[in-house]
Amino acid sequence: MKDWRPMAPKIASKNFGERHHLGSTRGPRQDARGCPGERKYPYIPQSPPISPPLLSALRNLCTSVVLLPSLMLPINAVSPVMAQQLRFESPNGGQNLGSNTGSSCTGGIPATALRGTGEAYTLGSGDRIQIDIFNVPEYSGENGRYQVLVDGTINMPLIGKVSVLGLTIDQTANQLRRAYRDYLQRPELLTVKLLGTRPLQIGIAGEVNRPGSYTIAISTDTEVRLPTLTRAIQLGGGITQAADIRCIILTRPQIGKVTIDLTDLLQLGDLSKDITLRDGDTIFVPTNTSFDALERRELATASVAGDPTQPVNIVVVGEVTKPGSYTITRVDENGGLLTITRALQAAGGVTLSAEIGQLQVIRRPKAGPPQNLQVNLRELLYRGDLSQDIILQQGDTILVPTAANPNPAEANLLATANFAADTSRPLNIAVVGEVNRPGTYTVAGGDVRATLTQENLTAADSEGRITGLPTVTRAIKIAGGITAEADIREIRVLRQPKSGPVQTITVNLWELLETGDLSRDIILQQGDTISVPTATNIDLAEAPQLATASFSPNSISINVVGQVVRPGLVQLAPNSSLNQALLAVGGFDNSRAETKEVELIRLNPNGTVFRQVVPVDFAQGLDEETNPTLRHNDVIVVNRSGLTRTRDTLGKVGGTIGAVASPIFSLFGFIRFFSIF
Incomplete structure (x- = not known):
C-alpha cells in the first residue's frame, strides 16, 4: 500500500497557503486533541520540550479520554433486514397479533420520543458519499468518493478505516475533521456530500x-427525502377497514416500540404524525375491535386506504337475487365506495x-377471531x-336473512330502494x-293494460319513474281478472324464500x-304463486264495485x-247479469221464444259442466236464482215456446207429406195429359 505520509507537507501547504512556515523540523507538541505527540509534518514551536516519560503518560491518558465520547455517538440506522427475519408482536406483547381492545393503546412509548432523533438521513452500508477538502484536489471531487462498506466503514487515506454507520452527514464530516486534524491546519474546510443512498428495508x-x-x-433529486409512515402503508396496499389507526406500533431497534396515532393527520392535517422511517423499522397496524361507521367511511377515502382500482373479493348470500362470490373495484367510475x-x-x-333490519357482515381481520x-x-x-x-373490505361476507313475517307495507318501500x-x-x-285464465305467467315491471286476449307491459316513462310494479292485482289482471265467485278477502300469495x-x-x-x-297490493317476486279462493257467500251488493276494480x-x-233477435257472441262488462246479456242481443224473438225462462250453461275450471234453468224477469235485480251474475264464456240458451215447437213440428210433418204426395200428383197429371189426345 502506498505510504501517504510523505505527502503531508504538500497537503498542509495547499490548504493554508504561503503564510505558514514550511519547515521540516520534528519535535513534540500538542496535537489537535490537545495532547502531546510526535509530529511528522511542519510544526511551529509554541511550548518548551516535554520529557519522554511524561510525554508517554499524557499520551495514554488522552487516548482513553478520547475513546469514551466516540462510543457514545448516536446510531440511527441498522443493516438491512431480510424478509425471513421479520417478526411482529402485538402491542400487548402477546401472540395474537392485532388483538388490541378498542382504541386504547397499551404498548410502546409515545411518538414524541422520536422528536429528539431528528429527521436527518443516517449512513449505512451501500451509501455513497463525496469528501471535499478545500484546495486539496487529490482528495476531493471524484478522488474523494467512497461507498460505505458492509461493516459501516469507509477506507480513507492517511487515517485508514473510519466508522460512519448510523451517522448523519454532518456527524460524518465532524468525525473526519477530527481524524484529519493531525494532517490539516484548516480541517474545518473539509465537507461531506451524499451522492447516493441505499434503499431502506x-x-x-x-x-x-x-x-x-x-x-x-430514497429520493435524492435535490435533498434526501426519507420515506414516511403513510408511504410505507401505501406500499403495503393500504390499511383495511378493520385497522386501528390510533395504535399503530413502530418498532425501531435503537428506541423500541413507539405508538403512533394517525387520526390527527387524517382529520387535522398534522404532518408531524407522518414520521419518517429508518432502515430496519417495522410497522404493525393492529385490529380495531370497536366499529365506528362514519370513521370507517372517512378512513376509506384517505390516501392510506390503498389503490382505489384494486379489486375486492366479497361474498353475498341469503335473500338476494343472485347469491355468490363477486369481485368489485374498491371505488367505481363515479367515485362511489364499495359499500x-x-x-x-x-x-x-x-x-x-329479506329482513333488511338484521343484515350481517362477517369480517375476517388479519389477526384475531372473525368480527x-x-x-x-x-x-x-x-x-x-x-x-x-x-x-366493505377484502374477504367480507354479507348475509341477508329471511324475514319471519314479511311486512307488505315495507315491501313497497323496499321495492323502490336502489x-x-x-x-x-x-x-x-x-x-x-278464481281467475278467468289460471296458469303460469311472465310478469315484468310496468303499468299493465290487459284484456282477455292481450297483455301489454309498458316500460318506465321518460323521466325514469316506475309506472307499475309487478303486484298481485296486476298479475290477476294478466290472468284474465277475477271471476264473479272470487273471494278477494282471502287471496293467498305462496312464497318460497x-x-x-x-x-x-x-x-x-x-x-x-x-x-x-296500497300495502294490500303486495309486490311479487320470482316464483310466487297467487291463489284466489272461491267465495262461500257472495254479496251481490258488492258486484258493481268489483266490476270496476282494476283486477x-x-x-x-x-x-x-236460440230465440233472440241477434244471437251470437257478445262482450259485456264484468259481473254483468243474465238480463243484461239478453238485452245486449236485442231481447227475445217474441214470436218464437220461450220468454219465461232460459238455460244457463257454464264450464267449470275442473272440467265439469254446470246447467241451470233461470226464470226471466227483466224487472228483477241481481239475484242468483232469477238474474245471476255471469262469468266469462257462459252460454245462455233461449228455447222455443211450446206453440213454436208445435208449429215447427207440424211444419215438418206437412213438408214430409207434401214431399211424398208430390210424385203421385205428378203421375196423374202425366196420364191426364195424354188423355187429351
Whole structure:
C-alpha cells in the first residue's frame, strides 16, 4: 500500500497557503486533541520540550479520554433486514397479533420520543458519499468518493478505516475533521456530500392489504427525502377497514416500540404524525375491535386506504337475487365506495323476503377471531342514516336473512330502494283459482293494460319513474281478472324464500277497494304463486264495485244462442247479469221464444259442466236464482215456446207429406195429359 505520509507537507501547504512556515523540523507538541505527540509534518514551536516519560503518560491518558465520547455517538440506522427475519408482536406483547381492545393503546412509548432523533438521513452500508477538502484536489471531487462498506466503514487515506454507520452527514464530516486534524491546519474546510443512498428495508404487518417486507428507494433529486409512515402503508396496499389507526406500533431497534396515532393527520392535517422511517423499522397496524361507521367511511377515502382500482373479493348470500362470490373495484367510475348497498346491487338486489333490519357482515381481520357487524338498512331507508351503509373490505361476507313475517307495507318501500331487486326483470309466477285464465305467467315491471286476449307491459316513462310494479292485482289482471265467485278477502300469495319453509301471505283486496291501502297490493317476486279462493257467500251488493276494480277483467264474453233477435257472441262488462246479456242481443224473438225462462250453461275450471234453468224477469235485480251474475264464456240458451215447437213440428210433418204426395200428383197429371189426345 502506498505510504501517504510523505505527502503531508504538500497537503498542509495547499490548504493554508504561503503564510505558514514550511519547515521540516520534528519535535513534540500538542496535537489537535490537545495532547502531546510526535509530529511528522511542519510544526511551529509554541511550548518548551516535554520529557519522554511524561510525554508517554499524557499520551495514554488522552487516548482513553478520547475513546469514551466516540462510543457514545448516536446510531440511527441498522443493516438491512431480510424478509425471513421479520417478526411482529402485538402491542400487548402477546401472540395474537392485532388483538388490541378498542382504541386504547397499551404498548410502546409515545411518538414524541422520536422528536429528539431528528429527521436527518443516517449512513449505512451501500451509501455513497463525496469528501471535499478545500484546495486539496487529490482528495476531493471524484478522488474523494467512497461507498460505505458492509461493516459501516469507509477506507480513507492517511487515517485508514473510519466508522460512519448510523451517522448523519454532518456527524460524518465532524468525525473526519477530527481524524484529519493531525494532517490539516484548516480541517474545518473539509465537507461531506451524499451522492447516493441505499434503499431502506421496512417491514409492514397487521391490518394492511399486502403485509410483508418492502425495499423503499430514497429520493435524492435535490435533498434526501426519507420515506414516511403513510408511504410505507401505501406500499403495503393500504390499511383495511378493520385497522386501528390510533395504535399503530413502530418498532425501531435503537428506541423500541413507539405508538403512533394517525387520526390527527387524517382529520387535522398534522404532518408531524407522518414520521419518517429508518432502515430496519417495522410497522404493525393492529385490529380495531370497536366499529365506528362514519370513521370507517372517512378512513376509506384517505390516501392510506390503498389503490382505489384494486379489486375486492366479497361474498353475498341469503335473500338476494343472485347469491355468490363477486369481485368489485374498491371505488367505481363515479367515485362511489364499495359499500354494502353497492355489493347488494352487484348481487341482483335483495328480495322482498329479506329482513333488511338484521343484515350481517362477517369480517375476517388479519389477526384475531372473525368480527360480526350488524347492519340495519331500515334506518337507511326511513331516516337516511348513511352510517348503516358500511364500507366493505377484502374477504367480507354479507348475509341477508329471511324475514319471519314479511311486512307488505315495507315491501313497497323496499321495492323502490336502489339495493332491491330490479323490478324490470321478468318474473315467473303462477295464478290459480278464481281467475278467468289460471296458469303460469311472465310478469315484468310496468303499468299493465290487459284484456282477455292481450297483455301489454309498458316500460318506465321518460323521466325514469316506475309506472307499475309487478303486484298481485296486476298479475290477476294478466290472468284474465277475477271471476264473479272470487273471494278477494282471502287471496293467498305462496312464497318460497332462499331458506326456510314456504311463506303464506294473506292479501285482502277488499280493503284496497274500501280504504285505498296500497300495502294490500303486495309486490311479487320470482316464483310466487297467487291463489284466489272461491267465495262461500257472495254479496251481490258488492258486484258493481268489483266490476270496476282494476283486477277485474275489462270485459267478459257471453254466447247467447236460440230465440233472440241477434244471437251470437257478445262482450259485456264484468259481473254483468243474465238480463243484461239478453238485452245486449236485442231481447227475445217474441214470436218464437220461450220468454219465461232460459238455460244457463257454464264450464267449470275442473272440467265439469254446470246447467241451470233461470226464470226471466227483466224487472228483477241481481239475484242468483232469477238474474245471476255471469262469468266469462257462459252460454245462455233461449228455447222455443211450446206453440213454436208445435208449429215447427207440424211444419215438418206437412213438408214430409207434401214431399211424398208430390210424385203421385205428378203421375196423374202425366196420364191426364195424354188423355187429351
